[in-house]
């Protein structure tokens with residue numbers, strides 16, 4: 404099998420007429436099995452996991468243009484993520500943070516330092532009060548190639564939480580707002596249970612039932628869910644639970660404080676800058 408540089412060399416020496424990196428795309432397509440695995444309707448999609456913090460990181464790429472975004476990268480796994488992105492022939496444009504995490508440090512600063520100046524931008528909601536290259540609001544769109552993610556602000560776990568909905572409403576990246584059969588805690592970082600209940604019901608449970616839910620964490624080996632499933636089976640927020648029920652449930656959680664909170668929050672408030 405040819406390596407990527409060999410493909411490029413052969414393409415130019417044979418004087419073929421092609422634009423951009425279409426030969427490279429073809430090489431990646433053939434060598435990585437992209438025709439069958441991980442590409443649906445032109446979207447390259449990968450879910451990655453950090454076992455230290457039980458955090459999911461997501462890579463989404465536009466198959467044709469190869470432009471890509473990463474959601475919630477973890478600082479200790481930036482090398483893994485960048486080599487994956489390189490192997491897939493993707494050009495990383497944005498690093499999206501669903502919020503200023505309390506349990507791990509974002510990788511967006513390190514990624515920004517590793518890529519050519521100006522080529523990659525860190526993203527977080529304006530309402531988080533954190534620093535970033537791009538501060539998004541309700542309805543803001545982050546474009547990669549022909550695809551985009553649209554912002555839905557979902558305060559409650561933190562005041563600055565945001566979820567990212569794919570252009571065709573097929574997937575939503577929920578951060579800690581909505582977890583599989585759970586949700587983010589509300590006992591620090593301006594957390595508020597009533598606000599979280601409203602965010603989930605107004606911003607997430609209004610998405611199509613078949614929309615897939617991709618959270619920032621899972622502690623029990625689950626990877627994804629759907630809006631329909633969470634509306635029916637989420638023991639805190641679904642199955643007809645009222646706001647009052649939810650507030651009472653959240654009061655009784657009594658979770659231990661994240662081990663890295665004192666390091667992670669200040670660093671994450673300066674993400675990527």
Ligand SMILES: N[C@@H](CCC(=O)N[C@@H](CSS)C(=O)NCC(=O)O)C(=O)O
Pocket residue numbers: 456504505506579585586587588620622658659660661662663
């Ligand atoms: N033990 C972990 C922290 C676990 C934790 O508190 N998770 C958060 C999301 S990260 S701030 C949460 O909201 N959990 C909700 C739940 O129901 O578990 C550590 O020490 O880092």
